[in-house]
Amino acid sequence: MIGAGVAGLATAIRLASKGVEVTVFEQQSTYGGKMGVWQNKGYRFDTGPSLFTMPHYVKELLAIDGKNDVNFEFKELDIVCNYFWDDGTTLQATKDLEKLQNAFENNLNEPKTNIAAFLADSKKKYDITSHVFLEKSLHKLRTYLDWSTFRSIFKLPQVEIFKQMNYQNERRFKNPKTVQFFNRYATYNGSNPYLAPATLNVIPHYEYGFGAFFPTKGIRSIATSLYHKAVNLGVSFHFDSPVSQIHKYGNRYVVNGTQESDILVCNMDVASAARGPLRNIIPSKRKKYEPSSSALIFYWGINRTFPNLDVHNIFFSNNYKKEFTSIFTEKKIDDDPTVYIHISSKCNAADAPQGSENWFVMVNAPYTENQDWEVIIAKTKVRILEKLNKVLGIDITKHIVLEHKLTPELIQSKTGSYKGALYGSSSNSRMAAFLRQPNFSSKHKGLYFCGGSVHPGGGIPLCLLSGKITSDCIQRDFKLY
Numbered sequence: 001m002i003g004a005g006v007a008g009l010a011t012a013i014r015l016a017s018k019g020v021e022v023t024v025f026e027q028q029s030t031y032g033g034k035m036g037v038w039q040n041k042g043y044r045f046d047t048g049p050s051l052f053t054m055p056h057y058v059k060e061l062l063a064i065d066g067k068n069d070v071n072f073e074f075k076e077l078d079i080v081c082n083y084f085w086d087d088g089t090t091l092q093a094t095k096d097l098e099k100l101q102n103a104f105e106n107n108l109n110e111p112k113t114n115i116a117a118f119l120a121d122s123k124k125k126y127d128i129t130s131h132v133f134l135e136k137s138l139h140k141l142r143t144y145l146d147w148s149t150f151r152s153i154f155k156l157p158q159v160e161i162f163k164q165m166n167y168q169n170e171r172r173f174k175n176p177k178t179v180q181f182f183n184r185y186a187t188y189n190g191s192n193p194y195l196a197p198a199t200l201n202v203i204p205h206y207e208y209g210f211g212a213f214f215p216t217k218g219i220r221s222i223a224t225s226l227y228h229k230a231v232n233l234g235v236s237f238h239f240d241s242p243v244s245q246i247h248k249y250g251n252r253y254v255v256n257g258t259q260e261s262d263i264l265v266c267n268m269d270v271a272s273a274a275r276g277p278l279r280n281i282i283p284s285k286r287k288k289y290e291p292s293s294s295a296l297i298f299y300w301g302i303n304r305t306f307p308n309l310d311v312h313n314i315f316f317s318n319n320y321k322k323e324f325t326s327i328f329t330e331k332k333i334d335d336d337p338t339v340y341i342h343i344s345s346k347c348n349a350a351d352a353p354q355g356s357e358n359w360f361v362m363v364n365a366p367y368t369e370n371q372d373w374e375v376i377i378a379k380t381k382v383r384i385l386e387k388l389n390k391v392l393g394i395d396i397t398k399h400i401v402l403e404h405k406l407t408p409e410l411i412q413s414k415t416g417s418y419k420g421a422l423y424g425s426s427s428n429s430r431m432a433a434f435l436r437q438p439n440f441s442s443k444h445k446g447l448y449f450c451g452g453s454v455h456p457g458g459g460i461p462l463c464l465l466s467g468k469i470t471s472d473c474i475q476r477d478f479k480l481y
């Protein structure tokens with residue numbers, strides 16, 4: 001396997017549990033890929049993902065062999081996210097749906113019934129799509145010969161694949177702030193709500209239907225637990241081992257001229273792999289390939305606490321449409337970006353010194369394409385601080401005692417992510433789900449793919465599902481039952 005990201009770990013666990021001898025080559029000195037960690041001066045930061053949904057996918061992997069040998073604890077968040085607008089409007093999104101609907105009605109004058117109807121529709125979309133689009137390969141005939149798939153295809157108009165997300169949300173809601181709130185879910189897979197299909201309105205069901213969670217030892221503990229499980233199952237890891245070349249002789253794959261195998265699983269971003277180690281085996285992506293958005297993140301040690309903030313906080317842009325035009329058309333970070341602050345020390349006090357907080361401050365950014373990032377980063381930092389100072393009514397600059405950064409270029413170089421995209425390809429087109437890289441190669445026996453750049457897409461839950469789909473394909477092809 002090339003890469004020890006979460007999808008690679010999930011696939012390795014599943015294959016090893018079936019008796020396959022798995023060797024993982026990872027270019028970094030540790031596992032987890034984008035799910036990294038950085039610590040300094042008593043502050044600990046999860047550098048990549050911060051929002052955790054569908055923990056049962058992790059539990060399922062840890063219990064795969066019936067042994068309770070790896071510890072993993074998490075808790076459900078009562079407050080899913082705090083929302084702030086520049087005009088002083090706030091909204092607290094809670095797991096308690098009655099409270100959530102009241103908050104919309106009281107703070108945004110949005111009728112409760114609109115929220116209830118939207119969430120019911122989100123659940124319906126999930127029920128129709130999950131077992132077809134998320135849990136199976138879209139590129140195997142057997143998927144379409146299944147009665148449940150047939151039923152889902154029959155209901156596809158309800159999934160609104162031919163309608164646009166923002167257009168549908170504007171029709172549903174009275175207050176443009178509610179539209180902005182629900183449009184934001186397109187960013188969960190790095191897409192543009194003004195282009196993406198309304199199918200993405202399924203995403204809120206993950207948060208409000210299943211809940212938002214937080215691992216008690218931080219997000220990185222997901223990767224740590226999966227790594228330990230993989231090791232316990234006999235998976236062998238080679239760190240600091242970038243794969244530069246794969247050769248194929250007959251049906252055997254040779255990694256870096258040394259290790260040979262019948263099966264090769266590529267967990268590294270497939271668009272980068274096609275330009276890198278797999279360049280002689282698979283063609284690089286179509287010209288029209290559009291990566292998802294990237295991000296600029298500041299990790300700030302803050303020497304005070306903020307009682308009005310929670311684990312997840314959003315400070316919305318005043319012109320959301322312009323923000324997405326900046327990102328996807330002009331390939332720049334908007335002058336008034338939506339700012340996301342994640343503070344894990346709200347949940348786990350050990351993540352910051354006493355009386356302090358660890359702020360993960362992120363804005364959406366375009367994928368990297370010859371921008372002058374130094375200039376953009378300096379300008380964006382000023383804009384972020386202006387926004388936060390205004391909304392929180394305090395000069396944050398004075399309280400930053402530590403700073404570390406992650407940029408689209410660094411995401412690309414550290415994790416091999418093509419152009420620094422967070423979630424592989426974007427879902428801005430209605431055919432995106434079908435055009436994403438399949439979990440297997442139809443030309444090369446024994447070649448498989450898993451992770452955020454392949455079906456069913458990016459984000460922790462989907463990456464874990466891609467591990468399942470990929471190992472299912474391998475198990476069937478190699479009769480590993």
Ligand SMILES: Cc1cc2nc3c(=O)[nH]c(=O)nc-3n(C[C@H](O)[C@H](O)[C@H](O)COP(=O)(O)OP(=O)(O)OC[C@H]3O[C@@H](n4cnc5c(N)ncnc54)[C@H](O)[C@@H]3O)c2cc1C
Nearest residue numbers: 003005006007027033034049050051243416451452459460
């Ligand atoms: C800043 C940020 C915020 C995010 N926020 C969220 C969130 O809140 N919730 C959520 O669910 N998801 C979020 N995501 C997305 C999520 O992190 C990813 O979808 C997921 O972690 C991707 O896992 P993966 O296994 O596909 O790939 P990766 O994590 O990219 O792993 C691929 C691995 O392959 C290795 N590799 C690459 N090239 C080579 C080579 N040539 N040889 C050997 N090894 C190689 C890399 O080093 C890496 O370890 C976020 C991502 C980022 C970066």
